[in-house]
Amino acid sequence: MFKNxxxxxxxxxxxxxxxxxxxxxxxxxxxxxxxxPIKKNYNVSFEIVSxxxxxxxxxxxxxxIKNHSLINQNLIDYFINDLDESLxxxxxxxxxxxxxxxxxxxxxxxxxxxxxxxSLSNEKDYLIIYLKNFDFINDNNIEKITNKLIFLNxxxxxxxxxxxx
Numbered sequence: 001m002f003k004n005x006x007x008x009x010x011x012x013x014x015x016x017x018x019x020x021x022x023x024x025x026x027x028x029x030x031x032x033x034x035x036x037p038i039k040k041n042y043n044v045s046f047e048i049v050s051x052x053x054x055x056x057x058x059x060x061x062x063x064x065i066k067n068h069s070l071i072n073q074n075l076i077d078y079f080i081n082d083l084d085e086s087l088x089x090x091x092x093x094x095x096x097x098x099x100x101x102x103x104x105x106x107x108x109x110x111x112x113x114x115x116x117x118x119s120l121s122n123e124k125d126y127l128i129i130y131l132k133n134f135d136f137i138n139d140n141n142i143e144k145i146t147n148k149l150i151f152l153n154x155x156x157x158x159x160x161x162x163x164x165x
Contacts, residue, residue, distance in 0.1 A: 016074030
């Protein structure tokens with residue numbers, strides 16, 4: 001009786017996991033690019049991954065995909081689980097891990113809500129506004145980082161069709 005629901009959930013988890021891995025790889029490309037001089041630390045990586053997830057949710061046209069809400073939820077679940085694991089690897093103990101994860105998740109959802117508040121017609125305008133808020137990027141690098149993120153995000157969106165078929 002529940003077989004159809006389980007198959008949909010399993011398929012959406014598989015798709016979400018592939019998307020999340022792509023997002024991590026893209027984030028790594030940005031952080032390790034020698035042409036983009038930015039700090040290489042946990043907070044910068046968090047910001048880049050958050051931004052890519054938000055862009056995926058906003059610009060990927062995932063709403064056209066069957067079970068898109070499951071895919072989105074699973075993607076966010078992978079992100080939160082990864083936050084937990086990576087903070088533990090950094091040495092955060094069991095007693096305080098919840099506080100750290102909660103603060104990062106709050107940051108993510110705050111950015112997601114602000115993103116939806118903006119009614120900018122294209123991602124480049126939003127990215128420039130978003131990136132100006134961070135001290136790890138100077139004004140000389142904003143254009144370079146913006147173009148790289150847009151290019152990589154489009155690459156990610158193209159990959160989605162191969163995951164669904």
